[in-house]
Amino acid sequence: MIDFNIPPFVGTELNYIEQAIRNGKICGDGEFTKRCSNWFTQQFSVNHALLTTSCTHALEMAALLSDIKSGDEVILPSYTFVSTADAFVQRGASLVFVDIRPDTMNIDETLIEDAITSRTKAIVPVHYAGVACEMDTIMEIASRHHLKVTEDAAQGFSSRYKGKFLGTIGDFGCLSFHETKNLSMGEGGALFFQEENYLEKAEILREKGTNRSKFFRGQVDKYTWQDYGSSYLPSDMNAAYLWAQLEQADTIQKDRMDTYQFYDERLRPLAQKGYLEQPFVPEYCEHNAHMYYIKLPDLQSRTDFIAYMKEHGIMSVFHYIPLHTSPAGQKYGRFSGEDRYTTKESERLVRLPLYYGLSMEEKEYIVKTIFDYFS
Numbered sequence: 001m002i003d004f005n006i007p008p009f010v011g012t013e014l015n016y017i018e019q020a021i022r023n024g025k026i027c028g029d030g031e032f033t034k035r036c037s038n039w040f041t042q043q044f045s046v047n048h049a050l051l052t053t054s055c056t057h058a059l060e061m062a063a064l065l066s067d068i069k070s071g072d073e074v075i076l077p078s079y080t081f082v083s084t085a086d087a088f089v090q091r092g093a094s095l096v097f098v099d100i101r102p103d104t105m106n107i108d109e110t111l112i113e114d115a116i117t118s119r120t121k122a123i124v125p126v127h128y129a130g131v132a133c134e135m136d137t138i139m140e141i142a143s144r145h146h147l148k149v150t151e152d153a154a155q156g157f158s159s160r161y162k163g164k165f166l167g168t169i170g171d172f173g174c175l176s177f178h179e180t181k182n183l184s185m186g187e188g189g190a191l192f193f194q195e196e197n198y199l200e201k202a203e204i205l206r207e208k209g210t211n212r213s214k215f216f217r218g219q220v221d222k223y224t225w226q227d228y229g230s231s232y233l234p235s236d237m238n239a240a241y242l243w244a245q246l247e248q249a250d251t252i253q254k255d256r257m258d259t260y261q262f263y264d265e266r267l268r269p270l271a272q273k274g275y276l277e278q279p280f281v282p283e284y285c286e287h288n289a290h291m292y293y294i295k296l297p298d299l300q301s302r303t304d305f306i307a308y309m310k311e312h313g314i315m316s317v318f319h320y321i322p323l324h325t326s327p328a329g330q331k332y333g334r335f336s337g338e339d340r341y342t343t344k345e346s347e348r349l350v351r352l353p354l355y356y357g358l359s360m361e362e363k364e365y366i367v368k369t370i371f372d373y374f375s
């Protein structure tokens with residue numbers, strides 16, 4: 001059986017986890033957490049990078065730092081993971097779903113302005129498959145209407161939009177290091193932001209509402225309860241796992257890119273014959289090979305395809321059920337305008353196995369099985 005995903009493992013993780021334990025400080029903000037944060041600020045040109053327990057939690061922090069309150073409206077795509085919505089619903093916001101572009105599966109930037117009301121407070125673009133949303137347009141709309149932008153860059157590690165790393169463009173950027181993402185720490189994520197203004201509040205939020213971060217830096221001699229907070233900092237053992245992967249990020253990314261390109265080249269004849277559609281990457285974007293999906297004509301053909309692949313030992317999987325069609329989506333949100341593409345395109349999309357270490361033999365077999373299916 002060829003799995004859809006195997007969590008990335010480069011080999012040095014165990015050694016670093018052992019070091020974290022031997023350091024005698026396995027709680028948050030230890031040596032490995034610092035190494036990871038510094039790596040992000042240096043490599044991605046972002047002023048502040050806080051490691052979090054998940055991308056979901058980074059999104060919660062972004063919602064809190066954006067001061068989202070009951071009755072506020074937040075604009076997001078319906079074609080996304082539940083966490084994008086949950087973080088804002090938790091603050092009492094109502095969700096306004098905007099249709100996606102069929103080419104990238106990202107929020108259609110040309111429809112955002114129609115969804116804005118006097119209650120709108122934020123836009124949350126999701127960079128699906130690590131392919132960037134049209135950020136210049138989104139940032140321009142946000143600035144004209146005084147809205148905060150939180151990028152859900154859960155899938156966007158090391159992807160770029162016009163040279164800028166995803167997660168560093170909006171007011172806030174949220175990354176994920178869940179085991180299904182390009183780089184992992186089991187469960188974990190990061191919150192990025194450029195503005196110095198947010199730093200103190202973000203640190204307090206992340207440390208149960210205390211100024212413990214300042215205390216650790218020796219800036220205050222005891223720490224006290226300052227404001228509302230939670231516990232959003234991961235154990236240094238998890239950070240040690242991530243550090244091993246950051247050190248070998250290039251190797252992981254190259255391996256994934258090879259697989260992506262292999263699929264893309266080998267499946268092209270089937271796309272040319274009109275049997276399937278391949279992913280589209282706009283020229284303003286350098287993607288990270290987070291995902292390789294194909295689109296089949298409709299839901300029925302996708303169901304048949306997935307079943308055929310499974311019979312032949314290959315796990316291929318569909319993705320999000322649009323949030324506006326789910327019970328919670330109906331309770332907490334509304335769809336702005338017409339659902340022209342969200343449902344239709346989500347029903348046709350299927351993801352092929354793509355993970356660090358997928359062998360050439362396996363890739364050949366997957367492509368051969370797809371050709372057999374269509375013959």
Ligand SMILES: *Cc1c(COP(=O)(O)O)cnc(C)c1O
Pocket residue numbers: 053054055056057080081083084126152154155175176177178187188189
């Ligand atoms: C994975 C993912 C998340 C959640 O990440 P966690 O680290 O598991 O909380 C949020 N949004 C998107 C688009 C994702 O793909």
